[in-house]
Amino acid sequence: MQISLSSWRWRLLLLFPLFLMIVLSACNNEDASSTTPAATPLPTPTPTTVPMLTFHDPHNYYTIIYPAEWLSQSDDTRTQFTAPNQVSALSVIFDASHAGITSPKQYIETYLQELAKDASIKDMVVPSPVIINGTSWQQRSATLTTTKNTKSQETEFRVTLLTRALSSRLNLGPSLSILEIAPTKTFLQENTINFQPMLQSFELSTIGALQPTVAAEGNSLNATYQGDNYTIQYNATWLTSSDGEAGVLFSNQSAPDIQFHVYKQSDIDPLQEEFGLLATTNCSSINTISATRMLNSGLIWNQRHYLCHLTTTNGANEITIMTLAEGQGKPIYSLNFTAPQNDFHAYSTGLFEQMLQTFTFK
Numbered sequence: 001m002q003i004s005l006s007s008w009r010w011r012l013l014l015l016f017p018l019f020l021m022i023v024l025s026a027c028n029n030e031d032a033s034s035t036t037p038a039a040t041p042l043p044t045p046t047p048t049t050v051p052m053l054t055f056h057d058p059h060n061y062y063t064i065i066y067p068a069e070w071l072s073q074s075d076d077t078r079t080q081f082t083a084p085n086q087v088s089a090l091s092v093i094f095d096a097s098h099a100g101i102t103s104p105k106q107y108i109e110t111y112l113q114e115l116a117k118d119a120s121i122k123d124m125v126v127p128s129p130v131i132i133n134g135t136s137w138q139q140r141s142a143t144l145t146t147t148k149n150t151k152s153q154e155t156e157f158r159v160t161l162l163t164r165a166l167s168s169r170l171n172l173g174p175s176l177s178i179l180e181i182a183p184t185k186t187f188l189q190e191n192t193i194n195f196q197p198m199l200q201s202f203e204l205s206t207i208g209a210l211q212p213t214v215a216a217e218g219n220s221l222n223a224t225y226q227g228d229n230y231t232i233q234y235n236a237t238w239l240t241s242s243d244g245e246a247g248v249l250f251s252n253q254s255a256p257d258i259q260f261h262v263y264k265q266s267d268i269d270p271l272q273e274e275f276g277l278l279a280t281t282n283c284s285s286i287n288t289i290s291a292t293r294m295l296n297s298g299l300i301w302n303q304r305h306y307l308c309h310l311t312t313t314n315g316a317n318e319i320t321i322m323t324l325a326e327g328q329g330k331p332i333y334s335l336n337f338t339a340p341q342n343d344f345h346a347y348s349t350g351l352f353e354q355m356l357q358t359f360t361f362k
Contacts, residue, residue, distance in 0.1 A: 050069070051068040051069070065197070069083075083182075089181055090195055092176060122143050123141075132199055139163075141158065143158055144159055155183070162177060164176055222236050228246060229333075231358075231362065247264065255339075257339070260337045260352055262333065262335055264331055270323060271319070274321075274336055283309075289305045300325040301323065302324075302325050305320050316340070318348075320337055335359060
C-alpha cells in the first residue's frame with residue numbers, strides 16, 4: 001500500500017475534515033429544527049433486524065457487516081460507513097506507520113489529543129480491552145464538544161475508538177482502528193442498533209490477525225492443572241514441569257523462553273525468583289500497566305512489568321509479575337509470564353490472559 005504522507009500525524013489529520021463535515025451536518029440539522037420543542041430522553045432501544053451487507057476490505061485485512069441503508073466510502077487508509085442521517089458513522093482506519101508510538105493505548109491517547117485540537121474533549125473513560133471475535137482491542141470513549149461556526153451554541157458527540165496492532169509492536173507494523181461517532185443524545189440508540197452488530201461481525205483475515213515472531217503453539221485451553229491450593233487451565237501441547245519447589249512452569253515446546261510460572265511466594269523478590277542475580281542489573285521497570293488488577297475470581301493482584309536483557313535469550317524478554325495482594329484470606333501466590341519482546345504482546349493478550357482468568361483457589 002502506498003502512503004503519500006510520511007508523518008502519521010498528518011494521516012490522522014486527513015480524518016478531521018470528515019469529522020468536521022459530520023459536525024457541520026449535525027449543526028445544520030439542529031438549526032432547521034430549532035423552533036421545535038426539546039426532545040424527550042430516548043428510552044433504552046430494543047435491537048431491531050435490518051437488512052445488512054458484507055464489506056470485504058480491498059487490502060484483505062478484514063470483513064465487516066453493515067446496514068444496507070448506510071453509505072460505504074473508502075480510500076487507501078479508511079473505510080467509513082455513514083448512517084442515512086449523515087451524522088452517525090463508523091470508520092475502520094488502517095495506519096501503516098507509528099513513529100514513536102509503542103502501544104495501542106498510546107496510539108488512542110495521541111489520536112484523541114489530535115481530535116481535541118478541533119473540539120474540546122471531556123468525560124474520557126478507559127473501559128477494559130474488548131474481545132471482538134476472539135481478538136483483543138484497546139478502547140477509549142470520550143465526549144467531543146464543537147462550537148458552531150455561525151452561533152455560540154455547542155453540539156456534543158460521543159466517540160469510541162478501538163485499536164489493535166497487526167504486528168507484535170505498533171512501531172514495527174500497521175494497526176487497525178475502529179472509530180464510532182454519534183451525537184451524545186442518540187449514541188446509546190446508535191450503539192445498540194448499529195455499532196454493536198457491526199463490531200460483532202468484524203473479522204480479521206489471516207494476514208490481518210496478529211502474528212507473533214514465534215508461532216503461538218496451542219492457543220486454546222484444553223487441560224486443567226491441579227495445584228496444592230489452586231487450579232488453572234492451560235493448553236495440553238505446552239510442557240508442564242516442576243520449578244524445583246512447589247510451583248509449576250508451563251512452557252511453549254517450540255520456544256522454551258515463552259513461559260507461565262505459578263508458585264507460592266517466598267521471601268525472594270519474584271523478579272529474582274525468575275532470573276536470579278541477572279535481574280539486578282539487566283531488568284528495567286516499564287510503567288505500562290496498572291499497579292493492581294482484579295481477576296475473574298474477584299481477588300486483587302499487585303502487578304509489575306519489566307524488560308530484561310538476558311544473555312540466555314536472543315535479545316530482550318518482557319515479563320509481567322502478578323502477586324496476590326495480602327489480607328484476602330488466601331495464600332500469597334505469584335503468577336509470572338514472560339516471552340521475547342517481539343512476541344510478548346501477542347501472548348499477554350492471548351493465551352496468558354486466558355490462563356490468568358482461569359486461575360482459581362480451591
